[in-house]
Amino acid sequence: MDPVASLLPATMTLGTLLLAGLVTGLGGFVKGAVGFAMPLVMISGMGIFLDPELVVAGIVLPIVVSNGLQIARGGLGAALQAARDFRVYIVLVCTFILISAQFLTRIPTEAMFLVLGIPVVVLCAIQLSGIRLTIPPGRKGIFSVIAGTISGILGGLAGTWGPPTVLYLLALDTPKARQMVVQGVIYGLGSVALLVGHLQSGVLNRETVPFSALLLIPAVIGMWIGFRVQDRLDQEKFRRATLFVLLIAGLNLIRRGLVA
Structure with missing residues (x-):
């Protein structure tokens, strides 16, 4: 038996592993270029040909490692400073994820995907059209509370708090490296x-x-390529690329809300 095949779950073949690797590499590339959307790419792509539970298992280690690489690239000092500066937002997100998750079985998941996806698409479309939504520095505190609460509630109910987080950071005109x-x-x-x-x-x-460990290889390679692209983007191109990826993420959330 092939040594790689012996590591795979019984329902997988080397062919499906290769496809999963290609999807993961794409997710790593997007993550490296704009800093988010790896789970979106992996779940949407691998969900076509793999069991949902196996997809969830597969994304775990690549997500953990990719976020670690993202933090390490900016430096530990920058990460600690970011944690301090955004501590209110982070605490609220984590708190409301824990609280709202308790109501997960009482609210239709499809409804939450629509509640999250529609505003994301509308706000991205507005900004891509040339209208810029910004948060004045003096109002960062109140918007941190509002955005953190909304992100946490949606995170607990819909399983994702990435899109509202990115919109919040873009509205603050956060520099690319810091974002x-x-x-x-x-x-x-x-x-x-x-x-x-x-x-x-x-x-x-x-x-x-x-299986999740094997996907680390294409995830890291894709992320390395994505980092190279990110380095070539100026602030405005980075902002528009982020909004474009976010728009696709929002449309995917709406799709998940409409397709039971």
Whole structure:
């Protein structure tokens, strides 16, 4: 038996592993270029040909490592400073994820995808049309509370707090390098929770961990290429690229809300 095949879950073949690797490489590239959307790409792509639970297991280690690389690239000092500067937002996101998750079974998931996706698409379309939405520096505190609460509630109910986080950072006119670090810190905390949660749930187990570990290879390669692209983007091109990816993410959320 092929040594690689022996590491795969019984329902997988080398062909599906190759496809999963290509999808993961694309997700890593997007993550490296704009700092988010790896789960979106991996779940949307691999969900076409793999069991949903296996997809969830597969994304865990690449997400944890990619966020670690994103933080490391900006430097530990920058990450600690970002955690301090955005501590209110981070605390609110984590708190409301825990609270709202308790109501997950009482609210239709499809409805939450629509509640999240429609505003994201509308706001991205407005900004891509040339209208710039900004938060004045003096009002950062109140908007941190509003955005952090909304992001946390949607994170607990819909499983994603990336799109509102990115919109918030763009409205603050966050410099490219700093935005990458802040996103890495916020998503990194969530990815560690994801790892622990799925070790407890049993989704990540002796059979699925090797699959997730193998996906680290294309994830890191894709992210390295994405970093090269990010370095070539000036602030305005980075902003528009981020909005474009965010628009696609929002449309995907609407699709998930409409297709049961």
